[in-house]
Amino acid sequence: MNLANKITLARIFLVPVLMIFLLVKYDLGQFRLGEGTITVSEIIATLIFITAAVTDGLDGYIARKKKLVTNLGKFLDPLADKLLISAALISLVEMQRLDAWIAIVIISREFAVTGLRLVAAAEGQVIAASAMGKLKTIVQIIAIAALILNNFPFSSIAFPFSQIFVWLAVIITIGSGVDYFVKNRRVIRFSKSR
Template identity: 70%
Template structure:
């Protein structure tokens, strides 16, 4: 197994670590500001999530730069992304920091685009990640980190950064999903 695929696999192994640190409360450090509490375990979860999310770009960069692109990697990378994002979204719903409809919308978009890619792959067409999709991923990571740490440090000044980040995440998720289907409508028409 090459280095890029090992990094992708590491991202999958970090998923339960992120979920565990999110859902199991450790009281070694707690700060409450404006009725919002952030724990040490949430800060650790945010850090692990950021590390895992960062590996998404790293594995692709290494695979392309070192010419290590494999079919296994093409399969594993999007799977790792979906597992990480879905697990954190579901955990945030469980923590009552995210509305279920937001998680459902984002996870549905991920599955829809994956389905489109599978149909395209069956036709021998590769659908690469668009620039808009990369921005979508960035807004998802920012919003989820803000939710994980319960809007800290913005809660100090009462600024609803987490709420604004969720709105941006929803807008970017919808926009990138529509973009994929509009730009690749020929794939759907070919299969019909």
């Protein structure tokens, strides 16, 4: 197994670790800034999430740079992304920091685009990540990290940073999903005709 695939696997293995720090109640202490507080568990969970999210770009870069692109990597990379984002969103719903409908919209878009890519792959075509899709990923990562941190340190000045990024994530997620289907409608039309 090459380095890029090992990094992708590490991202998958970080998912349950993230969930442990998010959902299991540890009393590791907390920090206070004005009216805002944050637990040590939330800080650790945020660091785990950001580390896992950064490896998404790292494994792809290594695979392309060192010519280590494999079928296993093509399968594992999007799977790891979906697992990380879905686990974080579902955990945030459980923690009552995110409305369930928002998690459903974001997760549904991820699976819909994955389905479109599978149809394209069956037809021998590859749907590359778009600029809007990459922006969607960045905004989702910021929104999720801000929610894990419970809007800290912005809660101390009553600035709704996390909510702003959640709404941006929803809008860009829907927009990028529509963009993928509109730009690749030929894939759907072609598969229907066969």
